[in-house]
Amino acid sequence: MSSTTLEPRTERSGAAVRPPKKRRPPVLPWTLLLPSLVVLGVLVGYPIVRLVVMSFQKYERAQLMGQPAEWVGFDNYAQVLTDVDGFWTVLLRSFLFMVVCVALTMLIGTLVALLMMRLGKGFRLLVSIGLLLAWAMPALAGTVVWGWIFDSDYGVVNNLLTKITGENWLGHAWLINPLLFFTVATIIIVWGAVPFVAFTMYAGLTQIPGEVLEAAQLDGAGPVKRFRLIMVPYVRSIITVLVVLSIIWDLRVFTQIYALQDIGGIREQTNTIGVYIYQMGMAQGHYGLAGAISVIFVFIMLAISFYYVRQTVREEEL
């Protein structure tokens, strides 16, 4: 099948009486691919090469201005990987944040999906509308709105807390304390990510044949058992893909953290890996070091997505 013909793929043998084809180079498909290949080669491939090269060079502001860059071998990597207070702290922080976000997103998303299965049409529509609104909000606009909700002086949260607890919460700055900063960040991320998980899980769960669930119920399986023994195995591959995608998205989070820092966080104590690369490279001008961190980051992401890619290749029968 890998012979290079210009025929449509669903060729039926013997259906047509054509003269036997010589193997021709596949001009047409490659012509169709060429523009995309050029764009991706120049703006993805080339930057990767430049990134790797830069990570082996001493590259600071002066080099950006035109001074020749000096090769330093693995110096940048050595410096990054021995930087416990910088790189390792940021990496650990990013992973912890990711784990909490992914766990909460999956838990709440699944519960919402199960709820949607039990709801009547009207309430299901209501839930769907709410989820769609949260899902559609642009990340930056959403973060800014949450920043306003948690505003120290006039935000809803402090106002309501003051009314409910009777204590004075006005002026309480949520974002100054790193732990509370990440609590707010977690709320923002989970709020934005639950809709996708809930809708996907719901779509998957509704495809489980009703007879199977009914049979299980007749056999005396309670709701928890039905979920654990029937539903989960059915949607296992969906769950795995959702978890992997969530890990990838939450690990590379940038906009929400960066904007929250703008609104009132302390950058040094709240950087995640993406924001750290920005600070290191764009803000402070240590391009070589930022390059080394970026290369490490790319490897981490590719390693994590390996499963997803393999799964997709298998399912799509490429």
Next chain:
Amino acid sequence: MSTISTTPVAAVRHASPSAAKPAVRKSRETRRKKAANIVYAILAIVVFVGSAFPVYWMINTSFLPANLIRGSELHYFPTPETFTLRNYESAILSEDRAAFLPALGNSLAVTLFTLLVAMLLGFLASLAVTRFRFKGRRAFILAILVVQMIPGEAMMISIFRIIDGWQLLNTIIGLGIVYVSGVLPFTIWTLRGFVNGVPAELEEAAMIDGCSRGKAFWKITFPLLAPGLVATGVFAFIQAWNEFVMALIIMSRPDSMTLPVWLRTFLQATQATNWGAVMAGAVLIAIPVVIFFLIVQGRMTGGLVSGAVKG
């Protein structure tokens, strides 16, 4: 929906195990079902409020005058007396370091550029990988998949340097080509799915009836692809419209900002005190996205689910 009777926590207490007369059991069953439904309804409202509140609060605040926003009482609804468009005025007419209208123009230009180029290139490439078998096809599709896993956050340093080297910083083309390269893999991947959904036999039938290959494609396959093209285009639009990181580093000059960068700058310029105007800005940015998103939302999850359920 709940034909299968369930025993949620709230209803469990009422369900004594004593087997009574069928009639009694039946009424107990209905009562239990009713209680369950009430619990589900409450949970549904909680989910709705939790999801929609920030969106609502953004809109609500954007119509409130500054003195009420900064008052000690919360105003949950805009009333005819308090309703004001002042916030929109100050957002749209914002000057100084952050002007809204030029940013809107930049965003529209770069989004349209991305949309047109990515759709055209993606469409051609998706045809190549679906309607032809050739050496390197599988490798190309795999590359498309892997490229999507490379975080843009890691690439920003070298992309900045490359765009800088080409003297394309602060230009629509500069940001546009970066966006095209970012959106293209996803576009090809999605369009590939849609083209695969149109059987090639249809084209062949038309060719047997005397159509040329190109004409058969144009007359038969293309119209069937239209919904897929629209959906994919909307996704490309949303991604380019929302993108923040690359815009932040490539469009740093005040007159070349896109809307997300404008919102961030506007927030800083107002020192996070003029929340009404900032919310108005957020509304203006979110409106087109929400509208387009609602149009195509049904296609978002479909791809992931189809064929992913065992059984």
